[in-house]
Amino acid sequence: MKILVVGGAGYIGSHVVRELLDTGNNITVFDNFSSGSKTNLFSESNFIKGDILNYSDISKAAAGYNAIIHLAAFKAAGESMIAPEKYSVNNITGTINILNAALENGIKNIVFSSSAAVYGEPEYTPVDEKHPVNPKNYYGFTKLEIERIMTWYDKLKGLRYASLRYFNAAGYDINGRIMSLEKNPANLIPIVMETAAGKRKELQIFGGDYDTPDGTCIRDYIHVNDLAVGHRLALDYIIKQDKSITVNLGSETGLSVLEIIETARKITGKKINANIVKRREGDPATLVSSAKKALEILEWKSTYSDASTLITTSWNVYRRQK
């Protein structure tokens, strides 16, 4: 299949591209390198440098493809509360450009990177797709807005979409084929890795008094190779079934901040200094997925998302960095 992967030079995008190349697809990456990097491109794929905010870039690039996978977005929830304008433009306007370019070019299938952030503070866990959506940060709101627009485009224009609600994406390619670090990572595992590598003196644990067994927040970490397989299966599904879907991609397993740090200490053999500080605003105590729907309709479930694989594959990349 001929697939345009928008944001394919990024952290998750490059893993998705690798999976699609490994399964025999013809891939073109479209990226502006704002957070992606050249070193994430593979020789077997084509590349177009362009910006989703420039409609003519994306409408020209989209000619001749069967499907688009769209992963180009800003994703720092905290930043989105300080700079919502930036998130409106890139995540909403940019995606509308992609959707319109798809329709203009007769492309009816799109896979969209959504987020568990659409749910907001969980009313119950595990969180399934029927859980009310009520984002707590502007980033999650941008993802939900796009889901709503896609629902209309499905009805009005026959666009078939797979909206994939990722939980906490983490880890690196299990075969070590993707080695570029994310630029300015803000997530827990990269920060733990930078501390282990000596790039940071210590890390801060945001809150030790949550209502969880060890007092630190529990998250559902999903390995990027698992996410990548989910994209491939979701695209097959919407094409074969001619039907749009919204599905969680999570591991259904909760790991606390302390469990991540402890696993990292064991695997890296480094001390990893960590201090408990006050809670970070907007953090739910526990966020764990139900991934039953993905199992039922896509026959997808996570296989690489245990703490040890997440940390080992991350350390494999971070230990090389100075």
Ligand code: UFG
């Ligand atoms: N944390 C720390 N110290 C740090 C960084 C994080 O204690 O230096 C804690 C956070 O407080 C939280 C946990 O580690 O309890 C995970 O935090 P992340 O920032 O890595 O991830 P979030 O759960 O806040 O959000 C991530 C993505 C979002 C996505 C969400 C979906 O960043 O884009 O997962 O579950 F929407």
